[in-house]
Amino acid sequence: MSISFHRLIPLIITLLLSACSLFPETRPVNVYMLPESTPVQTQSSSVDWSLRINTPYANQTLDSTRIAVIPDGNQINSYKSARWNDRVPVLLRERLIDTFRSDGRIKTITNDNGLINTDAELISELRAFQSEYIHGKPEVRVQLDTHLVQRNNQQVLASYRFEARQASKDASVASVVQAFGQATDQLSREVVAWAINVRKYNGDKHD
Incomplete structure (x- = not known):
């Protein structure tokens, strides 16, 4: 017995709708920028050397665009x-550059994409850039191992581990992002002060 095409139409529509329900709905992705840094006010005189800031090295987990969170224990x-x-190491590199330029004491600041020959180089490794739940509340943690290197002879002038923590106002992603901005501001200012003091201690000019 043949079945008319018109009778098949409702069955076809039902099958198509059932097939569509098998695929999960894609959720819209909210893309966040690191909040703008707070301008740095300095009264100190400028220094006579230039600095190149390299993109920090990071492991596979941190070298991405994901916003990392440790909700409990060692699970990330x-x-x-x-x-x-952008990738997290690039975000931090640009924040460091912005802070050095805002400080204004080092007149020439470049990154590892530039061809400018500089006196010193900041090499670093990003060890932490995540939100961690402490007693049930999110707290941002940023940790950076840094090395200030004299470029003409590759001498390591100093090495230091910086860490900044900032509690988030609440558990929302928007509040956590604001905390990331505050933590990176704090860390970047500490890096600027450290780098300038290291070069001052070692002498601003090296032949």
């Missing part, structure tokens, strides 16, 4: 449907 996850607008 990322916030769902939320991303940074």
Whole structure:
């Protein structure tokens, strides 16, 4: 017995709708920029040397656009449907550059994409850039191992581990992102003060 095409149409529509329901709905992704840094006010005189800031090395987990979170113990996850607008090491490199330039004492600041020959070089490794839950509340932690290197002879002038922590106002991603901005501001200012003092101690000019 043949079945008319018109009778098949409702069955076909039902099958198509059932097939579509098998695939999960894609959630929109919110892309976050690191909040703008607070301008640095300095009264100190400028120094006669230039600095290149390299992109920090980071492991596979941190070298991404994911916003990392440690909800409990040693398990690291990322916030769902939320991303940074660039890779984390690049975000931190640009924050360091902004802070050095805002400070104004070093007149020539460049990154590892530039061809300018500089007197010194900041090499670093990003060890932490995540939100961690402490007593049930999110707290941002940023940790950076740094090395200030004299470029003409590759001498390491000094090495130091910086760490900044900033509690988030609440558990929302937007509040956590604001805490990231405050923590990176604090860390960047400490790096600037350290680098200038190291060069001052070793002598601003090296032949």
